[in-house]
Amino acid sequence: MDREKAPVFRVSRWMLVFSTATLAIITASPLVWMVSASFKQPNEIFNSSLLPNHPTLDNFRYVFTQLPFLRYILNTFFVAGTITVIALLFHSMAGYAFARLRFPGRETIFLIIFSTFLVSLQVIIVPLFILVQKMGMVNTYAGLIIPVTFNAFGIFLMRQFYLGIPPDLQEAAIIDGASYWGIYWNIMLPLSRPILSALAVFFFLVNWNAFIWPLTITTNQDLWMVQLAIASFQGQYSAAWNYIMAASVVVAMPTLVLFFLFQRQLVESIKTTGIK
Amino acid sequence: MDDQARLSVDGLEPPSGGGARRRAVQRRGRTYWTRSRKEALAAWLFILPDFVGLLIFVAVPMALSLSLGFFSVDGFGGYKFIGLANYNRMFHDPLFLESIEVTVVYVVCLVPGLYVTGLGLAMLVRQRIPWIGVWRSLFFMPYVVSLVVIALIWKVLLIDKIGFINQMLELVGFQGRSWLGDPKLALGAVLAVTIWFLMGYYMIIFLSGLQEIPREYYEAAKIDGANPWAMFTNITLPLLRPTSFFVILVSTVAAVSGSSAFDLIYVMTNGGPANSTSLAVFYIYEQAFKFNNYGYAAAMASSVVVILLAITVALFALTRGGRFHLG
Numbered sequence: 001m002d003r004e005k006a007p008v009f010r011v012s013r014w015m016l017v018f019s020t021a022t023l024a025i026i027t028a029s030p031l032v033w034m035v036s037a038s039f040k041q042p043n044e045i046f047n048s049s050l051l052p053n054h055p056t057l058d059n060f061r062y063v064f065t066q067l068p069f070l071r072y073i074l075n076t077f078f079v080a081g082t083i084t085v086i087a088l089l090f091h092s093m094a095g096y097a098f099a100r101l102r103f104p105g106r107e108t109i110f111l112i113i114f115s116t117f118l119v120s121l122q123v124i125i126v127p128l129f130i131l132v133q134k135m136g137m138v139n140t141y142a143g144l145i146i147p148v149t150f151n152a153f154g155i156f157l158m159r160q161f162y163l164g165i166p167p168d169l170q171e172a173a174i175i176d177g178a179s180y181w182g183i184y185w186n187i188m189l190p191l192s193r194p195i196l197s198a199l200a201v202f203f204f205l206v207n208w209n210a211f212i213w214p215l216t217i218t219t220n221q222d223l224w225m226v227q228l229a230i231a232s233f234q235g236q237y238s239a240a241w242n243y244i245m246a247a248s249v250v251v252a253m254p255t256l257v258l259f260f261l262f263q264r265q266l267v268e269s270i271k272t273t274g275i276k
Numbered sequence: 277m278d279d280q281a282r283l284s285v286d287g288l289e290p291p292s293g294g295g296a297r298r299r300a301v302q303r304r305g306r307t308y309w310t311r312s313r314k315e316a317l318a319a320w321l322f323i324l325p326d327f328v329g330l331l332i333f334v335a336v337p338m339a340l341s342l343s344l345g346f347f348s349v350d351g352f353g354g355y356k357f358i359g360l361a362n363y364n365r366m367f368h369d370p371l372f373l374e375s376i377e378v379t380v381v382y383v384v385c386l387v388p389g390l391y392v393t394g395l396g397l398a399m400l401v402r403q404r405i406p407w408i409g410v411w412r413s414l415f416f417m418p419y420v421v422s423l424v425v426i427a428l429i430w431k432v433l434l435i436d437k438i439g440f441i442n443q444m445l446e447l448v449g450f451q452g453r454s455w456l457g458d459p460k461l462a463l464g465a466v467l468a469v470t471i472w473f474l475m476g477y478y479m480i481i482f483l484s485g486l487q488e489i490p491r492e493y494y495e496a497a498k499i500d501g502a503n504p505w506a507m508f509t510n511i512t513l514p515l516l517r518p519t520s521f522f523v524i525l526v527s528t529v530a531a532v533s534g535s536s537a538f539d540l541i542y543v544m545t546n547g548g549p550a551n552s553t554s555l556a557v558f559y560i561y562e563q564a565f566k567f568n569n570y571g572y573a574a575a576m577a578s579s580v581v582v583i584l585l586a587i588t589v590a591l592f593a594l595t596r597g598g599r600f601h602l603g
Contacts, residue, residue: 017405024414027472031417033440034429046438094326103316113327116334118588120533122557123580126564126573127340128333130349150329180318209422211539216565227424231543234428241432248425259420263413266420270477271484 031252038246045241059246069247071222072229079144079214079225080207087149087203088196095158096184100170110159117152121213129216139220148213154199157269161195162188198265205255205266226251338581345575349568362575372576374551375559381463382555383531389471390527391520394478399512401479402486412483416476423473423536427543430469431456459552462545466553469544470536478523485519486512521595525588532584533557556580 037045038059040052047053063069097103098110121128128147137143165188173183189196211227218224224232230247237243259266345363348356366372401412418426433440434455442452455465489512497507513520530536534557541547547554547562554562557580564573 013405016400016403020400020403020405020411021407023400024411027476028414028417030429030433030472031421033433034425037432045432046435046440046443090325090329093322097319097322101315101319101322102312103319106319109323109327113330116330118529118584119334119338120530120535122534122538122561123577123584124334124337124341125561126570126577127337127344129564130344130570131332131337131340146329147333150326150333152330155326180315180322184322205420209424211422211424211542212561215542227422227539230428231424234431234543244428245432248428252421252425255420255422256417259417260413267416267480270480 034245035249037242038249040242042240042242059242062243063247063250067233069229069250072224072226075223076208076225079141080204082145083149083207084200084203087154088200091154092158092189092192092196093184094155096162096188098155098159099162100167101180113152114156117156121148125212125216132217139218139223141223143217144214144223144225148210154203157195157199161192165191194265197262198269201258201262201266202269205258208255341574341581342578344571345578347571349570362572365572366576366579371551372559375554375556378463378552378554379532379556382467382537383528385467386470386531387524387527389467390474390478391523393471393475394523395482397475397479398482398486402483415479418473419476423539424543426469426473427540431544434465456545457549459550462549462552466540466544470540474536481523482519485516489515525591528587528591529584532580532587
């Protein structure tokens with residue numbers, strides 16, 4: 001950049017670096033504080049030192065031995081994983097059809113589906129619960145999984161991606177005698193690996209972090225998902241912040257690990273929603 | 277799948293040239309299944325799972341929420357038609373009216389707050405400075421952590437007297453406050469945490485919008501002697517209009533429907549103190565699942581839907597679509 005030419009700008013540049021770094025570190029510090037608190041003794045939680053004076057693993061030991069926390073983690077892996085796989089399959093199918101197959105009413109139907117993007121779970125949760133209750137899915141894995149699998153966001157992103165694949169590819173395959181399913185399965189899906197991995201990370205994160213639906217649909221503790229577990233854990237042990245922070249670290253860790261591993265994909269999928 | 281495989285073998289038939297292929301000739305209705313009809317059928321089969329799912333789990337509940345409001349629903353699933361009674365009750369329920377007020381304050385503070393912080397951070401991390409990737413990640417990091425965990429962290433940090441925030445404030449000479457215990461402060465605390473949580477997300481969206489603006493514009497303006505502020509108001513803001521529209525639409529809809537508020541409020545304040553953080557969606561949820569007033573809750577929810585629709589239509593009308601295209 002041409003800014004570097006003048007010394008005045010060089011000073012302001014270092015100011016810029018310094019202030020950006022400070023702001024970024026302050027932004028992340030509550031998360032650092034959580035990790036630090038999870039290693040603290042109960043009487044250390046509220047002293048203002050950032051690092052624990054006598055680090056201990058007791059809090060984590062308590063979370064895993066005194067509570068069925070492993071069960072909650074497995075539940076959440078199962079539910080979030082299943083939703084992710086089903087959603088990727090269905091959304092990529094629909095996205096392919098909307099982008100690359102011609103049929104009457106395509107734009108209208110797409111617009112209707114896209115408009116459900118604006119309907120959030122919070123707004124329809126009462127009738128949705130009544131409906132799901134009538135279907136006998138309260139306190140079942142099906143009830144945790146099926147109603148929240150469908151969303152317009154995934155269809156939209158997949159369609160945007162397939163619109164970028166040259167149509168000649170499909171024409172050539174049809175001439176070679178491929179079926180539409182064959183084109184989708186053998187050509188489109190392998191090509192869409194980047195967007196699929198981005199969406200997989202995104203869906204898994206969202207469902208790992210889900211709270212309101214599990215709260216509404218499960219009363220049976222065997223089916224609890226992690227967010228519900230720590231929220232009620234906090235209700236019971238309201239002052240045992242060292243345990244609560246340890247449980248929070250356990251719950252936040254998979255999402256942070258996913259973030260660091262797949263940062264680029266995650267950011268790309270957010271960018272795709274933002275552009276146009 | 278076999279069906280589709282067969283169908284597209286037929287698709288090979290040249291539209292005019294007749295019975296060159298024996299297999300195709302044997303099939304009844306061959307002339308009906310033209311290539312375009314087969315393509316349409318295949319498309320429908322591809323869309324079907326998502327279409328049915330969205331119909332059952334989004335469209336039907338939407339329709340239900342509009343009709344459920346006319347019924348009184350008891351805990352055992354008995355329905356009684358009561359006309360407009362729920363809607364009437366809604367307008368005379370001080371707690372609901374209060375929750376609408378809280379929602380208005382929440383939306384009016386959150387949307388500009390996110391716009392300014394998101395755009396500000398994007399301008400900041402768009403600079404080419406050392407380790408920029410690290411700083412971007414740190415700004416974005418809170419967004420990947422669940423709101424329940426976020427609520428728990430801030431609940432401890434904001435605890436009266438001994439909480440980290442109050443200790444820091446006292447260290448620099450301010451007086452500690454009861455952030456979550458004072459009805460005047462609690463909503464502000466919730467808003468601050470929400471902005472901290474979401475600003476990284478909007479930063480990314482603004483950043484991608486900023487990166488679309490050609491650098492030459494800025495270089496030309498610099499040659500003409502424009503100062504940074506002039507460049508911001510004459511180049512950045514106008515060219516960022518589609519992104520701005522998207523951000524305002526999404527953040528407004530999310531704020532009204534409480535997407536990023538429910539979990540936070542449920543864990544951090546539970547609507548209190550003195551209902552000061554009880555957003556409409558939170559109050560509706562309580563009425564439904566704490567007091568089993570499903571019909572009444574549905575009536576209130578449908579009023580939120582009406583507000584959402586009005587806002588969306590107004591935003592599109594005001595900005596003439598905001599140059600916001602789907603394709």
